[in-house]
Amino acid sequence: MHPPRKALKFLRWFCREDYLEEIEGDLVELFEERYNSLSPTQANRKFIWDVIRSFRLRNIKKVDLSHLKDFMMFQHYLKIGGRQLINNKGFSGISILGLSMGIACCLALFVFADYESSFDSYHPYTERSYRVVQQTQYVDQTLYWNTTAYPLAEALREDFPNLELVTQTAGPFNSLLKEDKEGTDNYSFESKYTLYVDSHYPKAFELNWLSGDKNTAFNAPYSIVLTESLAKKIYGSAFSFDTLLGKRLVLEGKEALEITGIIEDAPGNSTLQYEVLIPFELFRLKNPAPSSNWSGNYGGTTFIVTSENQTPEEIEYAIRIWKGKYLSEEDNSRIQYKLQPLDQMHTEARYGSSPGSYNINRSTLMNARYVGICILLIAIGNFVNLVTARSVNRAKEVGIRKSIGSSRLDLFQQFTWENSFIVVISIIFSLLLSSILFNQANQVFSSINLELNLKLSHIGVILIIGFLTVLLGTSYPALILSRFKPLQIINNQIPFSKTRGISSRKAITVFQFMIVQIFVIATIIAAFQMDLFKHKPLGFSSERVLMTPVPQADNTELFKNQLQQNSNVVDVTIGSGPPMAVNGLQLGSRFRIPEMPENEGYETELKIGDANYLNFYNIELLAGTNFTKKAATLNEFIVNESLIKTFGWTPEEAIGRKIITNEGEATIIGVMKDFHNNSLQNEISACILINWEYFKDKAFIKLNKVDSQSIQDIKDMWKKSFTGLVFSYEFVDDSISNEYFVETLIFNGFTIFSIVAILIGILGLVGLMTFLTTQRTKEVGIRKVFGASVSEIILFFSKEFTVLIGLAFLLALPTTYYLMEYWLENFTYRITMTWWMFICGGLATLLIAAVSSITHAVRAANANPIVSIKTE
């Protein structure tokens, strides 16, 4: 007769000792009684039940908390740390400010890089999706296209049944939508990004349907899918989206389209931007010739999704063999189709960007991360310096703690916790700071739909940054502090007697200022390069030139006549685009001389302009004449210097020669002086100016003065000439500076971050100076007693950091030179770095450092020697 052992064991395990005997005794007595009166099984069962019922909070052993000493010590450290923070507000403020600025910058750059790498990565088959891109090989160069011929998609779908999906788009194009109602002629809405997509598109790309069915929305050619914001613009927000289905919109005043769906707006991190989606079928119906032409490349994009077991190389290879079936022999030898992973469309810049989007190189993003880490390192260095500098004041505490039994490990823990506490506060501040920063950035860059946000997924980055900061920023000071010897302190020997020679604090300062100077010098050099972009003579003048489309060729003359009567208009010309290609618009062609075989030739740009074009833009003629024939036929070419260099002609020799282009044969009647027909990242290329009847779709208007009234006047005239359309304009100068968007972004970022770096560096320097001056109070006193003047002592202190900054400068020189040389190599037209740019950077840093730290030196020098000698 024995109660169940396991239950008894359990009871003994959990039950508190002062209750155990009573409870166990009672349970056993009951068991014994039941064993006799009932049955052994029932007794067993009831005993177990009694044990379970006795398992109550009241009866459970009190948890032994003595091993949680660490937790109690942690509370203690927190309390001491908090008091230290409050008692030294200045020091805490500087540490927290510096650290949170550093962390915020680092975080911002990582979030930015993260955002830029997130482009097009949210689609259902991202890892298996590819954009088919095209490389066209010529003798002298390779051209990279992100667009391909329209029939490619259908051919791929038929001949490669193994591919999971093939889908294609056309555009995005600018187009005009009108409500299909009587008398609503003026209610036109412009859609900047009208994208034609086939019915496979919603399967491969995430669209977020608010209304309508994604499987059928693109089935009928005369359908249209609106984005949320455009739908609200047209119909107001009073309508529920479902009621909009079935309504009609008229595209370009021609086709009536039925609304079959409403989707969310294209996210900012989408390479393909769209405001409206229209079935590709309609594009095919409207443009039968281009959509069946294998040799033309008219803004169509082909995407494929491979099935699980296919590799992209395999498919690329298969396509290389297969494409000859459709391409002409010449095209087949030149054109290579490559597969570009969907999530690399944004970061592989050589294929160019599609309208409404932009490219940023992966290496630029990597560099942004490096800059972030550098700034974080400066901030950590600064923090370490401040903490160690202040540690002298804690020496006594350390001495006492050690005397009453703290081990080194205990003290190490104490100071690590204390500093981690500051780090945590700084991280909280930096989160606030960075969200403010993101707000600002998102507003400034609303044109590219920048959407920087702190997301839950960034917790990882924040944790890593925090961990790094704690690791680097707290372990060293804690190590130093815990090393103090109590005997020394009691003898009033302040540790850190070493103020000369190399110390780790000085090494940290040198490192900090090396990075600071790299930033400063780089900013100066970048500023000169930006200045070159902005102010380099381009070979033409485009001041106060307004550019507006002339969509109806028949009415262009009417518009021109009206303009010429306006007193504010200085001059007008009609053409295909300004001298420098902007907004990614450039007409390309090939040219050769009649002696050359047909399949040879060189790339050239075609520019269309009327007889006034050269005058209007002040482009100089080196030889020959302007267009003479009034008739806009293709018989006169004006070429640029770069083109005639291909054949080694002098301008005079070139006049009268015949050249053949894809568009036809004509005589060179004039030679233009080279002007920058490409933005300054690239070289001037061959260019032919033609007074052609086609592509004269833009008017350039030079204004006397630019104000809202003059733009209103032009709008009125435009409205009178072109009916039922939406007026839009841009200034050529603005469009040109937009070509340097990414460079400007990088430059502005760099300027901001070097300012931050300097600020943090200064905070660190101030900390160091405080340390130096307090350390040497006695020395200064003695020097003064022996007759040193105030200025001599200031000099004595200045010598310290001058040497440090000088050393940092020497270290920064080669690094900066190498880095900036690498950056400048991107540009054909670049500045050369000169020695004074570097010297300027160094001097600027020195000056700022001197100004900020001199007050401490002055204070130390002015102190009364009697007081300072009495110190201790």
Add this chain to the structure above:
Amino acid sequence: MKSHSIGEFEELVLLMVAALHDQAYGVSILTELEKESGKSMNISAVHVALKRMEEKEFVTSRFGGITGERGGRRKKYYVITALGKQVLDQQFTLRSSLYNRIPKISFG
């Protein structure tokens, strides 16, 4: 100042402690209560009530001597305190005064 409140089950146990004077321990209280009320109860409920009342100082306890029963474990005997008795009296007064207010007519 400890609270003088007492729960219903606690009151029953306290009454039983008082009734079993000097012979009140877990099992005896349980069996007597089961016998009187005709309902089955769990020993741990009795334990909890006893411990609570001990904290409230309604009862005191002592260990008995070691016997052959219960595998040699001592019994813990409970005795009611003056405070416990006072609480019982109060409860009794309250109940009977309320009971007396029941009008006689209702259940004629």
